[in-house]
Amino acid sequence: MGILEVKDVNKRFGGLQALGDVNLSVKENTCHAIIGPNGAGKSTLLNCLVGKLIPDTGSVLFDGNSVLGRTPFEICQMGISRVFQTPEIFGDLSVMENMMIPLFAKRDGAFRLHAIESVASEAELRTDAERMLEEVNMLDKANMHSAAMSRGDKRRLEMAMCLVQNPRLLLLDEPTAGMARADTNNTIDLLKEIKEKRDITIAIIEHDMHVVFSLADRITVLAQGTPLVEDSPENIKGHPKVKEAYLGEAA
Template sequence: MSLLSTTSLVKQFGGLTAVDEVSFEVDRGETRAVIGPNGAGKSTLINCITGMLEPTRGTVEFDGEDITGVEPHDAVQRGLSKSFQTASIFPEMSVEENVEIAALAAEHGSFQLNFLRKRESFDEVHRISERMLDAVELLDQRDHEAASLPYGDKRRLEIAIALASEPEMLFMDEPTAGMSPGETHATVELIEELQDDLELTILIVEHDMEVIFRIADRILVLNRGRVIADATPEEVQGDPEVQEAYLGGVEL
């Protein structure tokens, strides 16, 4: 039973078709990678699913419900969470507050009239924040200002924020971009742990093929907005059309 599916999803910017009739399914518990040369439409595809962009045509279904064109906060409330390509954090808040706000949203919905309730009284929110900070090994730095963290830690914090939303499915946009080999290694381990511990379904966009082949169950390959392969890593590796797309003059 698939958790997420898109049907003939299209996104056009003026005359340019960035996502072209993309239909694919992601099964519950699966780690799915999306790869493709630069400009293949990977980020646009994710943005169309998570609500940042409204698709021109086609539908997105999540957990049996049509979520085409919903607002980002609505998508998150339904269980779709996203970690950004750049460390999208709240720089002037503490590490703990960064995660707390996501936990708060998960516990209390997208809007509540509770502006006179003390924050300290939300035990569940604290419990979740602690657990997520622990998962990304930032619990010791909880009182630090987020801006003061090294880059790798900021990315981990970003992932913790995404996790604190208690998602069923996590979208990761190039989680190892700009990381040192050591940081990359730690992040891959983190993703594998998350998958096991939290039974997350993960959709990951990544350039690092080593990372992809290590963690992905299946790979969706895009080129110029179209799906050119949707198969296991082994099958994708042997696919002539994929090789053509990568080697055929388009830079990796």
């Protein structure tokens, strides 16, 4: 059984069947890519995993526990982190503060009224934050105003914020959308490094085939809300159905 089990998930938006009988099993410590043309239901599926949407029917189990009906912060506390299509960071805060918040969330839970202690006195968390920034080559930017950084740096910061919590499952929603080639390659390298160094399961939604084939161990192709085929990258490349539904369109 995989760490993430999606069973018979259906989701309708009015007359539109966004997801129809989606079954998906993500094995632990693998990178599972979900691809598909626009409107295939990739983002809807992701939103069902993180608690933003609740499926009409079906079940989503993370490590044997249902995530349905839980709020996003509860699901995050269970060990699922999400990286957004456009980097979501705390733009008004410094890079260091951006890193401290997930660390506090990990240590103190969803809410703790620590209004008198000082952030500066948390040396241990600070060391953790610095180590993580070092890992993504951003330590020199620790005191920078995070909104002033380039998009590539924001993306890296967002990933660092997710990884510093040591999630068991990292969900990536088109992490290279709108990036220049060089930035895309940097992101691929970063993700490869993460995969090697950590015990982490990655589920990635991506349009860019270059990214998908460089990272994924397993690929699910989604079309019109249903999984078309699930297989290894080598087999997906030559699969006639996939070519027709997706790659053909791109080529």
